[in-house]
Amino acid sequence: MDQHPTIDTRQTLETPEGTDLSLYPAGFWIRSLAYTLDWLLRIAVVVVAGIVLGASGMGQGLTLVIYFLMEWFYPVIFEVWRGGQTIGKKSLHIKVINDDGTPVTFAGSLIRNLLRVVDFLPGFYVTGIIASLCNRHFKRLGDLAAGTVVVYANSVAASPVLESVGSRPVPDGFNTDEQRFLLAFAQRSSTMSPARQAELAQVLAPAVAPGDPVLAIKQMANHIVGDRTQSAKGHLL
Amino acid sequence: MNLEQLRIAIRPRRDWEAVDLGLRMAQQWWWPMLRVWLIITSPWLVAACVMPPEHQWLVSLCLWWCKPLFERPLLMILSQGVFGVELTTREVLRATPRLFLNQVFLSLTWRRFSFTRSMDLPVIQLEGLHGAERRDRLNVLHRIDSGPASWLTIIGVHVESFLMLACVALLGILIPEEVGAELWTWGFWGESRTGGALLILFAYIAMAVVGPLFVACGFSLYLNRRVKLEGWDIEIAFKRMAQKRGLPTVAILAIAALLQLTPPMLPSAQAQSEREAVKEEILAIKKGPDFHRMETQRVIKSTEKKEEEIDFDKGFWRALIEFLTGAGSLAAAVAGIAELLLWALVLLGIVLLILKYGSWLERFPQLLPHRRRREYRPQTLFGMEVTKESLPDDVSSAALALWQKGEQRPALALLYRASLTSLLTVGVALREGSTELECLRLAERLQQELGIPQTSIRYFSDLTRAWRRLAYGHQAPSDAEGTALCRDWAQYWPEVTRG
Structure with missing residues (x-):
C-alpha cells in the first residue's frame, strides 16, 4: 500500500559523518509574518532618519543612503553575521541556511535578497508565494537561485518530567x-x-x-x- | 482501517510547522480541491456575470459571505485523503448539500467572523459536535498550539487582497499604454462594466487560490492538536509493536473514529444525473466571461472629476511635504539642531581619525606643516636613542675608551648615535624608519641650507660606511681608522658636547 510517499515537511540530509540531519522548511505564512516585522522595522528606521536628518541637503542624502542600505543590505548583513536570522526571523524562530544544511554564505544571501525584486512581482511578493507553493521546500525564486532554504531554528518543546512511579526493566525485544x-x-x-x-x-x-x-x-x-x-x-x- | 494507508507523517509538531504540513497537504490535493471549489462556486460567478453592473457587488458579497460553506467539501477531500481514500469529484459533489446544511445558520451569522474558523471546522464537520459540547471541545483544542489559526485568517485576508491587486498590476504591466484602456482611472475599475467584471474575476481567482490553502492549514493545525492530545504517533507505534509480537490488535482507535465520523457516501445510483448536472455547470462556466475574449474598450472621460482629483492630490502632497520639511518654526528649530549635530558628528569623526592615526602621520614628516617639521624630533633611530641626555659628556673620549677596550661595535654605535643626534640638533629632519643611506643623503642635501661644514658631512659619510660594514658585514675597520673616527668626532660635531 506504500505506493505514495508520506506527506511531510521534514527533509532529511545525510551528513558526511553518516548521521541524519533533519531540516524543517518554513512555509510562506510564518515567513510573511517575519517579513512584515522586518519591513516595519526598516520603515521605522528610515522615517526616523528622515525626520532627524531630512532638513539639510546632506541629511536628505544620508537618509537616502540609509534607505538604500536598509532596503538591500539589512537582510544580507543579518543573515550572514547573525546566524541566518533577521530580527523578524529571530523573533519567529526561523533562519536561512544553505540547502545542504551549512550556514548561509555572503554570496547566497546576496543572491536571495537581490532576487526579492523578482519575487515581489507583480506586487506584494505574489510570485514568491506562488513559487514557494510549487516546491516541497517552500523556496521562493531567490531561494531556488541561491540554493538556500528557510527552516525552523527551534526544537519542539521539551517534554515534561516523568512521574515518579518507580521503575522496572524493559522486557527483551524492545529495540x-x-x-x-x-x-x-x-x-x-x-x-x-x-x-x-x-x-x-x-x-x-x-x-x-x-x-x-x-x-x-x-x-x-x-x-x-x-x-x-x-x-x-x-x-x- | 489500515494504518499503513496514512498519507501524512504523524508526529507532534511545532504550531507553525503543522501549518506548513497543511501547505504540503494542499499541494498534494490541490487539483481535486480546486476542481470542487470551482464547480460549487460557479453559480455565483455566473450570477455575477448576468447581473446588471450596479448589483454585481451584491453577488461578490454573497460569494465572500458564503466562503465557510465552500470550505466544507475541501475539508472532506482532505480528511479522507490523509487516510488514503481518494474521493472522486462526483462523490464529493454528491455529499456537498448535506455538508452545507450542517449548522449552516450559525456558520453564516456570528461564527462567520470567527478568526479560528479553519481550525474549528473539523470539530463540527468531522466530530459532529454542536452547542456546549462543541464549545468545550474547542476550549481543549485551543489551549495550546492554536495561535497560528487566527494568523491564518489575518494573513489569508491579506494574501487574498494582494493576489487580487497583483492581478490588476499584471494587467497593467501587460497592456501597453498605447492601447489607451485607461487602466489607471477610477472610471475604468469603478464604473465600466469591463472593469467591474474583471475585479470580480480577480477576486474569484484570489479566493480560489487561498481557500484550499486556508482549509488545509487549519485542518493540519487541528490534526496536530489531536496527535498531541491523543498520542496518535504513540498509538501507531504501539500497534506496530503489537503486530510484530503477534498480539491481538485492539479495535478501539481514535484515528479510526475520525474516519467514521466523516459523512457516509450516498449510493452511486444518481451518478448519471449528477454527471449531467456537473456537465451543465461546466457548460455554464464556459459561457461565462472567463472563457471569452473581452474586447470592450469603453472609455469614460469625465474631465471635471479628473481635475478635482488632481487638485486633491496636489493639495494633499503639498501639505504632506510642507509638514515633513518643517515649514513650521518648531520643525525648523529641530532641523537646525539636527544639522548642527550632524556637522559635530563629522568633526568628531575627523578628530577620532587624527587621534587614531596621528602617530602614523609622524613617520612622514614631509606631510607635516613646515614649522612642525622643524620641531619634530624622533626619540629613537634604528632602535638607538638619539637624545642629548642619553649621550656621555665627552663622546670622543668615551668612544675611544670603548675602542681601546676592544669593544668596537659599541664604540662605533656611540659615534653614529651621537652623529645622528647632532644632525637632528642642527635641524636635519631625520625620521623614524629611514635607512642609514637615506640619513646620509638627507644630511648632504640639507648641508647648504643648514650651514653644516663640508668636512663634517665627509666625516659622517666615512662613519656611516664604517658603521654599515661593522653592523651588517661584521667587518671592523682597522685599528688606525677606528681610532681616528673616535678622536675626530669632537672636532667635526662640536655642538652636542657643548650642549
Missing part, C-alpha cells in the same frame, strides 16, 4: 525506536486523559505484563532514562 515510544508515552501522558492512556497501553498489555499496562510502561520509561532509585517502591506497587 531503541520502540523504547523511544515507551518513553514518549510516559512523557506525554500528562497531556492525555486517563481513559486515553489506558486505551493506548492496552494495545501493548500482553507484552508488558504483568499488572496495569499504563503503570508498567511509565515504570519502564523511568528505567530507560536511568531513574532506578525507586525500584523497590515500584515493585511494591
